[in-house]
Amino acid sequence: xxxxxxxxxxxxxxxxxxxxxxxxxxxxxxxxxxxxxxxxxxxxxxxxxxxxxxxxxxxxxxxxxxxxxxxxxxxxxxxxxxxxxxxxxxxxxxxxxxxxxxxxxxxxxxxxxxxxxxxxxxx
Amino acid sequence: xxxxxxxxxxxxxxxxxxxxxxxxxxxxxxxxxxxxxxxxxxxxxxxxxxxxxxxxxxxxxxxxxxxxxxxxxxxxxxxxxxxxxxxxxxxxxxxxxxxxxxxxxxxxxxxxxxxxxxxxxxx
DNA sequence: CCTACCTCTGACGTCAACGTCAGGTTTCTA
DNA sequence: TAGAAACCTGACGTTGACGTCAGAGGTAGG
Numbered sequence: 001x002x003x004x005x006x007x008x009x010x011x012x013x014x015x016x017x018x019x020x021x022x023x024x025x026x027x028x029x030x031x032x033x034x035x036x037x038x039x040x041x042x043x044x045x046x047x048x049x050x051x052x053x054x055x056x057x058x059x060x061x062x063x064x065x066x067x068x069x070x071x072x073x074x075x076x077x078x079x080x081x082x083x084x085x086x087x088x089x090x091x092x093x094x095x096x097x098x099x100x101x102x103x104x105x106x107x108x109x110x111x112x113x114x115x116x117x118x119x120x121x122x123x
Numbered sequence: 124x125x126x127x128x129x130x131x132x133x134x135x136x137x138x139x140x141x142x143x144x145x146x147x148x149x150x151x152x153x154x155x156x157x158x159x160x161x162x163x164x165x166x167x168x169x170x171x172x173x174x175x176x177x178x179x180x181x182x183x184x185x186x187x188x189x190x191x192x193x194x195x196x197x198x199x200x201x202x203x204x205x206x207x208x209x210x211x212x213x214x215x216x217x218x219x220x221x222x223x224x225x226x227x228x229x230x231x232x233x234x235x236x237x238x239x240x241x242x243x244x245x246x
Numbered sequence: 247c248c249t250a251c252c253t254c255t256g257a258c259g260t261c262a263a264c265g266t267c268a269g270g271t272t273t274c275t276a
Numbered sequence: 277t278a279g280a281a282a283c284c285t286g287a288c289g290t291t292g293a294c295g296t297c298a299g300a301g302g303t304a305g306g
Contacts (some may be wrong), residue, residue: 013264073232158254
């Protein structure tokens with residue numbers, strides 16, 4: 001498939017896909033004329049990349065760990081980094097769960113207070 | 124306390140604290156000479172701000188919701204936004220848990236493979 | 247009173263992950 | 277075989293949350 005199709009299939013912009021290639025995260029075959037062509041596995045790879053980005057992992061780190069994620073084989077150094085990212089992700093989850101509790105307590109309290117007719121400024 | 128102390132107590136840079144004030148997130152008394160002075164509650168407020176930032180909430184949204192989080196009272200509009208942020212946080216958590224599973228499966232497989240002596244490139 | 251450190255207000259710099267535009271080539275469709 | 281649509285390579289623009297620097301004034305200890 002060409003870049004446009006990969007873009008619609010993944011929901012990731014064409015620009016972003018080119019950026020991933022620029023960063024060494026996503027390789028592409030090139031046709032005679034220079035157009036990018038991707039296999040079906042590219043869809044999963046793009047989703048994986050997005051997932052790692054969402055976990056706050058940088059391009060450089062992703063570049064390091066991607067081949068290992070794909071092959072399932074890693075050197076001790078990469079393994080250590082993976083563990084580091086893992087604990088970072090765990091911490092992010094915990095922090096977000098804290099935030100969730102905060103929001104929930106506000107929502108619970110706010111509904112009550114609003115029922116009793118003391119609204120906060122809308123703006 | 125002055126800004127430096129608040130900075131060390133919270134681990135947030137002096138620049139960031141000034142930025143929070145600029146964004147209307149953190150008020151400060153001013154001494155005659157114009158220096159900022161904070162009460163003890165500022166520490167918690169700064170932590171709360173950081174928590175909301177970590178949840179991917181923008182300065183503008185935080186500014187809207189902060190008084191309501193503090194007073195526990197919100198208008199219907201703000202309430203709706205809070206619910207929106209809540210579900211966004213829930214989704215973030217779910218995504219991160221997915222990522223965690225990915226990382227774990229990689230780590231499990233990688234360790235095995237490494238034991239069998241086929242390491243991936245460290246660089 | 248001196249000195250070392252803290253704080254102030256601008257104002258420009260940074261960084262990552264793209265967005266967007268220009269100007270040109272390639273591919274599909276009628 | 278048009279011409280629209282998709283693609284290409286630069287290259288500059290954007291955004292948010294600060295970093296950093298300059299130049300000037302405030303403050304606490306000896």
